[in-house]
Amino acid sequence: MSQGNGTKDKISPRVIERLTKYLRCLESMSPDDYISSEEMAERMGLTAAQIRKDLSNFISEFGEGFGVRGKGYQVRILYSGIERILGVHKTNNIIIIGAGRLGSALLSEPEFTKESFNVIGIFDSAEHKVGREMSGLKIRNISELDYFLETKDRVDIAILTVPKAVAQEMADKLVSAGVKSLLNFAPLKIKVPENVVVANIDLYAKLQELNYWKEKVL
Numbered sequence: 556m557s558q559g560n561g562t563k564d565k566i567s568p569r570v571i572e573r574l575t576k577y578l579r580c581l582e583s584m585s586p587d588d589y590i591s592s593e594e595m596a597e598r599m600g601l602t603a604a605q606i607r608k609d610l611s612n613f614i615s616e617f618g619e620g621f622g623v624r625g626k627g628y629q630v631r632i633l634y635s636g637i638e639r640i641l642g643v644h645k646t647n648n649i650i651i652i653g654a655g656r657l658g659s660a661l662l663s664e665p666e667f668t669k670e671s672f673n674v675i676g677i678f679d680s681a682e683h684k685v686g687r688e689m690s691g692l693k694i695r696n697i698s699e700l701d702y703f704l705e706t707k708d709r710v711d712i713a714i715l716t717v718p719k720a721v722a723q724e725m726a727d728k729l730v731s732a733g734v735k736s737l738l739n740f741a742p743l744k745i746k747v748p749e750n751v752v753v754a755n756i757d758l759y760a761k762l763q764e765l766n767y768w769k770e771k772v773l
């Protein structure tokens with residue numbers, strides 16, 4: 556995860572990444588259960604101290620009743636607190652730029668039917684795709700993007716699934732129209748101003764990393 560030039564927040568991206576994993580860990584538990592940091596640590600291959608340290612950054616988000624001596628954290632309180640920290644307790648509107656193979660696969664992803672993430676538009680530049688329906692949404696012409704951003708609901712996140720050659724240009728367009736968060740799948744590092752966050756997902760780079768580690772464990 557990167558943002559323009561500076562860091563707005565003292566919280567490390569690693570902490571936020573672990574919070575998303577804590578949510579996954581808690582998902583399989585009953586909300587009335589309690590879990591200790593030791594038990595969570597064991598399930599997740601972390602240390603209890605790490606978990607306590609991560610959560611202590613946000614202690615005010617959890618409020619009363621968080622952490623009962625001898626029992627641990629109540630799953631309901633921990634889960635909803637982390638959801639609030641991550642901002643997924645409310646609906647986040649998403650648009651997808653590029654209705655190709657990846658854009659189409661993401662649009663049909665069941666996570667996007669959850670309340671926290673809601674795809675409200677998908678755009679493409681290919682005339683033959685514009686107007687077609689994809690997972691219940693009409694593909695819009697990219698030329699309508701500015702008008703859409705001015706007139707429709709707030710857009711919280713834009714996902715870029717366009718070719719590398721146009722990804723930076725599309726990111727600039729989104730940023731100048733006021734979009735503050737980008738998830739980029741094109742294999743290049745998108746540059747954004749300081750007040751914008753971007754997560755670049757480079758699958759090929761991940762494969763290269765994995766290949767390195769594979770050699771080490773053999």
Ligand SMILES: NC(=O)c1ccc[n+]([C@@H]2O[C@H](COP(=O)([O-])OP(=O)(O)OC[C@H]3O[C@@H](n4cnc5c(N)ncnc54)[C@H](O)[C@@H]3O)[C@@H](O)[C@H]2O)c1
Nearest residue numbers: 653654655656657679680681697716717718719721740741
């Ligand atoms: N398919 C994958 O598994 C995969 C995996 C990782 C990364 N990627 C990357 O994701 C991006 C998309 O991959 P894909 O396989 O879906 O490609 P694709 O060719 O199937 O789709 C790209 C879509 O973007 C559209 N497009 C091109 N220029 C545009 C513009 N200016 N505005 C709006 N739409 C535009 C094209 O018409 C096309 O529909 C690429 O950068 C690719 O390298 C793809």
